[in-house]
Amino acid sequence: MKRPALIAIMWAALVALPWWLPMIGGYTALGSKVLIYAIATMGLNIVLGFTGGLSFGQAAYFGLGAYGAGMTLKYLAPSTPLAILVGTVVGGLAATLLGPLVMRRRGIYFAMITIAIGQLFYFVIVRWNEVTGGEDGLAGFSRQDIHFGPWVYELTETHFYYLVLLGFTVAVAIMWAILQSPLGHTFVAIRENRRRVEFLGIKVERYVWAAFAIAGTITAFAGTLNALLFNFTSPQDLHWILSGNFVVMIVLGGMRSFFGPLIGVLIFVVAQDYLSSITGNWMSFIGMIFVLIVLLFPKGVLGIINRRVEATA
Amino acid sequence: MELLLFNAFNGLIQGVFYALMALGLALILSLNSVINMAHGGFLVIGAYLAYTLSPYLGFWGALIAGPVLAAGIGLVVERVLIRPIYKRSDPIYSLLLTFGLALIIEDLTRTIWGAQGLPLEVPDIINAPVSEQYFFITGYRLFVVAITAAAAIGLYLLLRYTLLGIRIRAGTRDLETTSALGVNIYKLRALNFGFGCLFAGLAGVLAAGVLGLTPPMGNSLIMPSFVAIIIGGVGSLFGAVCGGLIIGLAAGIVTTYYPAASEAVIYLMMLIVLVVQPRGLFGEEGLFE
Numbered sequence: 001m002k003r004p005a006l007i008a009i010m011w012a013a014l015v016a017l018p019w020w021l022p023m024i025g026g027y028t029a030l031g032s033k034v035l036i037y038a039i040a041t042m043g044l045n046i047v048l049g050f051t052g053g054l055s056f057g058q059a060a061y062f063g064l065g066a067y068g069a070g071m072t073l074k075y076l077a078p079s080t081p082l083a084i085l086v087g088t089v090v091g092g093l094a095a096t097l098l099g100p101l102v103m104r105r106r107g108i109y110f111a112m113i114t115i116a117i118g119q120l121f122y123f124v125i126v127r128w129n130e131v132t133g134g135e136d137g138l139a140g141f142s143r144q145d146i147h148f149g150p151w152v153y154e155l156t157e158t159h160f161y162y163l164v165l166l167g168f169t170v171a172v173a174i175m176w177a178i179l180q181s182p183l184g185h186t187f188v189a190i191r192e193n194r195r196r197v198e199f200l201g202i203k204v205e206r207y208v209w210a211a212f213a214i215a216g217t218i219t220a221f222a223g224t225l226n227a228l229l230f231n232f233t234s235p236q237d238l239h240w241i242l243s244g245n246f247v248v249m250i251v252l253g254g255m256r257s258f259f260g261p262l263i264g265v266l267i268f269v270v271a272q273d274y275l276s277s278i279t280g281n282w283m284s285f286i287g288m289i290f291v292l293i294v295l296l297f298p299k300g301v302l303g304i305i306n307r308r309v310e311a312t313a
Numbered sequence: 314m315e316l317l318l319f320n321a322f323n324g325l326i327q328g329v330f331y332a333l334m335a336l337g338l339a340l341i342l343s344l345n346s347v348i349n350m351a352h353g354g355f356l357v358i359g360a361y362l363a364y365t366l367s368p369y370l371g372f373w374g375a376l377i378a379g380p381v382l383a384a385g386i387g388l389v390v391e392r393v394l395i396r397p398i399y400k401r402s403d404p405i406y407s408l409l410l411t412f413g414l415a416l417i418i419e420d421l422t423r424t425i426w427g428a429q430g431l432p433l434e435v436p437d438i439i440n441a442p443v444s445e446q447y448f449f450i451t452g453y454r455l456f457v458v459a460i461t462a463a464a465a466i467g468l469y470l471l472l473r474y475t476l477l478g479i480r481i482r483a484g485t486r487d488l489e490t491t492s493a494l495g496v497n498i499y500k501l502r503a504l505n506f507g508f509g510c511l512f513a514g515l516a517g518v519l520a521a522g523v524l525g526l527t528p529p530m531g532n533s534l535i536m537p538s539f540v541a542i543i544i545g546g547v548g549s550l551f552g553a554v555c556g557g558l559i560i561g562l563a564a565g566i567v568t569t570y571y572p573a574a575s576e577a578v579i580y581l582m583m584l585i586v587l588v589v590q591p592r593g594l595f596g597e598e599g600l601f602e
Contacts, residue, residue, distance in 0.1 A: 116543060128573070293409070
């Protein structure tokens, strides 16, 4: 099947999700969660899969977005669009400011620094009790219906899902445009051969910085939606375990393909949801999924499918 | 003043644990090219096995058995899980693999020994306060410092003067050439991984005597150890030890004046070091850049 046809089918399934998901035992909020994580991981994949920067602290920007949105609603103004905007800007700004510290690094060192930077935000949020709610998380805010003049869009669970789907569509369009542009091609070139790109006179570090900032902004955007989905956000949303989960979702789906993270998120979130309902030891199972993916499916689901397609073609 | 001294000393002890962890991590990082996210897991394994064995072996026996068993388990893990992925050049795989291991070990520890904290009994001979005025300087804490110093010096002598140590250092510089000169680098890497886990296990037993045992103890010590390595400079074992002591001390001092910032301060210090001295205090040129 041609790629546009597949994407059309996927999008139709997403639009119809509130009808068919409850029929097979799911719930609409789970669909929202999958799309939100998909935005976050596809954003992360710009730096991870396309630029080759092993960002292992991405939950920090997700959490900053979430707290930015939650605190806007709680302390500033009861406006959903404003909350999304503020959260995205806060997370994106943090990534942009910290970019210069990581852009020179590669491989393992890049990963270590991004993890450690993520921990900084984690501890600020956990210890700044009076404002952030500390370990208990930030509650006491709720997403507000959106007003367009006289017309009101009520954010019920289903309506909120469509807001998330709109956000997903916009984010996907932006990321697609970026990766098709000369900027995106430079990212891939850096991943493939950093030194050769340097020899072409291109300032590699600036491009790594740009990728990091774009990824952080998009992840923060996903974080704001996550806070609005649950009307709650907790320090777990910027813990390094979530960062690791993001990376494993990407690898599971296939980090060399644009929609790979979406597939990975779908499998991971559904598996996590199911495992935590049937066993107290779900952490072990998640850990085993990590190990098995690394040992058996390093190219991810889409990697395997693509190889099959190439082999038969 | 008394309070400052108290907190600074506490911080220094904490720093000793960071330093021990960071030493093992840095060893594995430089030769095996693996960030061992499961390093905290090996710490927990060492601590809990020492706890379980101490009624039979006594504290001294457990102090040796815990780290040795952690190293043994490390050798098995290296052989079964990590060796197959050395040839993959992208470090993402070893990172995810050890990350998964860290989750599994923490969860299994909780299942086997329970989520609540457990105490590790320390013999009275070494646990008594050294002076009445400075009650917090117990013999055990000095003992921790002494053992750590001995372990670090032992590692230094091993790397500096033995054939194995020379091979490990050579492998860190250029693994391919080392292999071409007839060194079995698989064995070398396995041994090195075992050494790293030995240090994690040792840190676990020593920390258990001060902080008690909880399943997440390892995973909460591992992040500061990363910071210790980054501040000290990737590639320098001496730097890792210094980094650990510095951040422990800093966290202790900040506790006196502004307790809420005692964790954040070490990450802030890391940012400052990265701005001023991008390679860390003793980092070498060209490693992972």
